[in-house]
Amino acid sequence: MADTPAFDYVIVGGGLAGRTLARALAGGSAAVSVALVAESALGDGRGRFGIRRPSPLAVSVPQPGLNGRSVPLQDAWLAPASADEEAGEWGDAAWCFEALEAPPPEPAAPASGHGDEVPPPMAGRWHAAFLDAARETGLLLAPAGPDALPTGALALPERVAGWTGVQVLRLRFDGRRAVGVDLRREDGSTLSLAARREVLLCAGALRNPQLLQVSGVGDGAAVQKAGIRFKHHLPGVGAHLQNRLGFSAGCQAVDGGDLDTVQLAGLLRLSAGSARPEAQWQFAGGPSGLRWCAGRWPRRRWVGSLRTALLQPASHGWVQVTGPDALAPPRVHPGCFDDLADLERAVDLYRQVRRVLTAPAWAGGLANDLAEPAAGDGFAIREDLRERSESLGHFAGTCRMGDDALSVVDAGMRVHGLQGVRVVDASVLPALAGGSPAAHAHRLALEAAGGLLADSG
Numbered sequence: 001m002a003d004t005p006a007f008d009y010v011i012v013g014g015g016l017a018g019r020t021l022a023r024a025l026a027g028g029s030a031a032v033s034v035a036l037v038a039e040s041a042l043g044d045g046r047g048r049f050g051i052r053r054p055s056p057l058a059v060s061v062p063q064p065g066l067n068g069r070s071v072p073l074q075d076a077w078l079a080p081a082s083a084d085e086e087a088g089e090w091g092d093a094a095w096c097f098e099a100l101e102a103p104p105p106e107p108a109a110p111a112s113g114h115g116d117e118v119p120p121p122m123a124g125r126w127h128a129a130f131l132d133a134a135r136e137t138g139l140l141l142a143p144a145g146p147d148a149l150p151t152g153a154l155a156l157p158e159r160v161a162g163w164t165g166v167q168v169l170r171l172r173f174d175g176r177r178a179v180g181v182d183l184r185r186e187d188g189s190t191l192s193l194a195a196r197r198e199v200l201l202c203a204g205a206l207r208n209p210q211l212l213q214v215s216g217v218g219d220g221a222a223v224q225k226a227g228i229r230f231k232h233h234l235p236g237v238g239a240h241l242q243n244r245l246g247f248s249a250g251c252q253a254v255d256g257g258d259l260d261t262v263q264l265a266g267l268l269r270l271s272a273g274s275a276r277p278e279a280q281w282q283f284a285g286g287p288s289g290l291r292w293c294a295g296r297w298p299r300r301r302w303v304g305s306l307r308t309a310l311l312q313p314a315s316h317g318w319v320q321v322t323g324p325d326a327l328a329p330p331r332v333h334p335g336c337f338d339d340l341a342d343l344e345r346a347v348d349l350y351r352q353v354r355r356v357l358t359a360p361a362w363a364g365g366l367a368n369d370l371a372e373p374a375a376g377d378g379f380a381i382r383e384d385l386r387e388r389s390e391s392l393g394h395f396a397g398t399c400r401m402g403d404d405a406l407s408v409v410d411a412g413m414r415v416h417g418l419q420g421v422r423v424v425d426a427s428v429l430p431a432l433a434g435g436s437p438a439a440h441a442h443r444l445a446l447e448a449a450g451g452l453l454a455d456s457g
Contacts, residue, residue, distance in 0.1 A: 004180065004191075004192045004193065004194045005035070005161075005191075005193050005194065006180075006193070006194035006195075006196055007033040007034060007035040007161065007193065007194070007195060007196065008032050008033045008034065008195070008196050008197045008198075008456075009025055009032065009033070009034050009035070009195060009197055009198055009199075009200055009452070010035045010037065010180060010181055010193050010194075010195040010198075010199050010200070011034065011035065011036045011037065011200045011202055012037050012168055012181060012199065012200065012201050012202060012203050012211065013037070013038065013201065013202030013203035013204065013207070013208075013425065014036060014037070014038025014039070014162075014164070015202065015203075015204065015425070015441075016425075016438050016441050016442055016445075017202040017424055017425035017426075017441040017442070017444060017445045018036055018038070018200075018202035018203075018425075018445075019036070019156065020441075020442055020445035020446060020449075021200060021202060021424055021445040021448060021449050022034050022036045022156055022157075022160045023155075023156060023157060023160075024445065024446055024449030024450070024453075025449050025452060025453065026156075026157045026159045026160045027157055028449060028450075028453040029453055029456065030159075031456075032453070032456060033159070033161075034159070034160045034161065035160070035161045035162075035163060035193055036156065036160050036161070036162050036163065037163045037166060037168060037181065037183065037193070038162065038163070038164050039164075039166065039167055039168065039203075059071065059072055059073060060073055060332045060333060060334050060336075060391075061331050061332065061333050063333075063334065063336040063337075064338075065315070065335075065336040065337025065338055065343070065386065066336050066337065066386050066387075066389060067383075067386045067387060069386075069387075071334065071336065071390055071391045072390070072391065073206060073332060073334075073391065073393075126253065126259050126285070127264075129361050129362055129363075129365075129366075130264060130283060130361075131264070132359070132361035133356050133357075133359035133361040133362060134264075134266070134356065136359045136360060136361055137352065137355045137356045137359055138268065138269065138272075139266055139267075139268050139281065139356065163183065163193070165185065165186050166183040166184060166185055166186075166191075167183065167184045167326070167327055168181055168182070168183055168203070168211060168326060169181075169182040169183060169184055169190070169214075169326045169327075170182050170211065170214050170215045170326055171199055171211065171212070171215040171217075171421065172192060172194075173215070173216075173231060173418075176232065176417065176418050176419055177418070177419040177420045178195065178198070178199040178418060178419070178420040178421035179194060179195060179199075179420065180192055180193050180194040180195050180199065181193055181195075181199060184327075195420065197420070197452075197456070198420045198421060198422060198452070199420060199421045199422075200421075200422050200423075200424050200448070201399075201421065201422065201423045201424065201425075201427075202423075202424050202425045202441075202445070203425075204395065204425060204426070204427065205241065205319075205395035205396050205397065205398045205399075205425070205426050205427040205437075206241075206319055206330075206332060206395055206398070208398065208399050208423055208425070208427045209237045209238035209319045209330075209398040209399060209427070210238075210319060210321055210326065210330045211326060212234075212237045212238075212399070212415075213226070213228065213237060213238060213320070213321045213330070214228060214321055214324055214325070214326040215228075215231060216228055216229050216230050216231030216232065217231050217232045217234055217237060217415070217418070218233075218234055218235070218237035218238060219233070219234070219235040219237065219238075220233040220235075222320060226320075226321050226322055226323050226324065227323055227324055228321070228323075228324045229324075232417050232418055234408055234415070234416060234417065235405070235406060236399075236400065236405070236406035236407055236408045237398070237399060237408055238318050238319040238320055238330075238398050239316070239318050239398065239406060240316050240318075240397040240398060240400050240406065240430075241316060241317035241318055241319055241332070241333070241334060241335060241395065241396075241397055241398050242313060242315075242316060242317075242335075242395065242396045242397040242429070242431065242432045243313065243315070243317060243334035243335060243336065243391050243394070243395055244309050244310065244311070244313060244391070244392045244394035244432060245309060245310065245313065245336055245337070245342070245346070245389045245390070245391060245392070246307055246308060246309035246389065246390060246391075246392045247307070247308065247309075247346070247350070247385060247388045247389045247390070248305045248306065248307040248308075248388070249305065249306045249307075249308075249353050249354075249357060249368050249369065249370050250303065250304075250305055250368065250369040251303070251304050251305065251306065251357055251366050251367060251368045251369070252303045252304070252366070252367050253304075253365060253366060254364075254365055254366065254367050255365060259285025259303065259304035263283070263284055263285070264282070264283045265280070265281065265282040265283070266280070266281060267279065267280055267281070267311075267434070268280075268281055268308075268349075268352060270345060270348045270349060270352065271348075276434070277311065277434065278310060278311055278312070278345065278349075279308055279309060279310050279311055279349050279352075280308065280309055280311055280434075281306060281307065281308040281353075282306075282307050282308075283304065283305070283306045283307075284304060284305055284307075285303070285304035285305075306353055306356065306357060308349055308352075308353055309392055309394075310342060310345055310346060310349065311432065311433075311434050312431060312432050312433070312434075313335075313339070313342045313432065314339040314341045314342050315335040315336065315337060315338040315339040315342050316335050316338070316339075316397070317332070317333040317334040317335030317336075317338070318332075318333050318335075318398075319331070319332050319333075319398055334391055334395075336389065336391075337385075337386070337389075343382060343385065346385050346389070347378050347381050347382060347385070350370065350381050350384070350385060351381070353370065354368070354370050357370070370384070371383075371384045394432065394436060394437050395426065395437070396426040396427065396429040396431075396432050396437050397427070397429055397430065397431070397432070398427050399415075399423040399427040399428050400427075400428055400429065400430045401413070401428045401429070401430055402430060408423065408428070409422065409423050409428050412448075412451060413428055413444065413448055422448065424441075424444055424445055424448045425437075425441045425444060425445070426438070426440055426441045426444075428444065
């Protein structure tokens with residue numbers, strides 16, 4: 001590999017974790033060289049809330065828990081801090097997050113200056129009505145954050161060598177040590193990058209296990225069945241996939257009132273005895289709401305949507321390659337409602353949403369599209385959930401941290417049984433905790449960078 005470009009660290013993945021890690025390593029020591037490999041453009045370092053782009057993995061395998069439907073697999077790109085992080089079950093006290101629950105804010109004053117199509121008095125009316133409905137039904141409100149990071153917040157220092165427009169084919173090994181990665185350019189030509197110290201995988205909970213598996217690291221029988229040269233037996237690679245399912249309740253103001261300025265979010269408990277919030281919710285009117293209830297309501301400004309999701313599902317899925325080609329989509333089973341306990345909790349959540357949208361605060365002025373089964377009959381609710389639930393793109397767990405037979409990385413995020421390779425993003429989370437996995441990925445990247453810099457002296 002004498003003619004191969006060489007760096008101290010080669011980071012795979014240009015998302016939040018990869019960028020944070022590259023910035024911290026390059027900024028922490030002038031003696032450290034870093035390459036960041038991104039399969040899409042790096043842009044200006046501005047990270048936005050919400051879904052960033054469709055995943056190249058496209059869709060899941062058919063989901064029995066969703067009446068045989070396949071669900072789109074999307075990348076979630078969120079800000080690097082979350083107002084609703086809760087303690088995760090890591091198995092290592094050094095990684096536990098302190099619980100944080102934001103108190104309900106005071107109602108905002110009616111907005112003004114929205115133009116002719118959004119009369120301020122009507123906008124203020126519905127905003128206040130939702131706040132009252134939330135209080136009447138026990139929703140916890142979280143203060144609104146910015147919809148984006150400041151421009152340049154994730155911009156890369158000049159000393160970081162950015163490799164974009166390339167696709168990662170596999171990791172390169174010398175014995176049990178990772179020594180670099182093989183890439184393919186857009187024109188079909190290939191090249192390699194050498195890692196003098198470590199390869200750091202930050203490509204997400206769907207892509208990381210795929211790259212390890214096509215490199216021969218994973219369940220030995222499955223890897224060999226896929227026609228891949230076996231390197232190291234780690235049966236937990238690609239297992240334990242956690243996926244947060246959400247459903248959206250469409251709603252409309254029956255008198256044509258404009259919901260466009262109602263943009264609120266928060267947490268909720270499914271019962272008074274719950275120790276911590278078990279679900280998240282977000283209400284959006286106007287164009288944002290239309291994205292969540294497309295096809296069920298006409299495109300009108302008085303249409304909105306209340307989207308909810310269980311924070312910590314009990315269901316687990318998997319990611320498994322079918323051959324040695326890293327560019328061929330693997331089979332992904334998100335495990336939607338595989339554990340029936342999730343479905344029953346979702347029924348409770350569904351009923352809670354119904355209580356919110358029919359609360360006295362609305363004075364009968366809000367209609368919704370939720371099922372109305374007979375009292376005590378949850379069959380219609382279960383069927384509605386199976387038909388309308390979708391993945392939020394919050395994936396975790398496929399390279400989980402731990403010291404048991406199915407764990408993939410240790411508390412330092414080093415891959416068990418190998419040298420020179422770590423996984424540094426939400427893939428290592430043993431369980432989804434409150435909020436977005438992006439919040440945890442940000443912290444993981446900072447912790448990893450600190451350890452790597454300390455080790456390098």
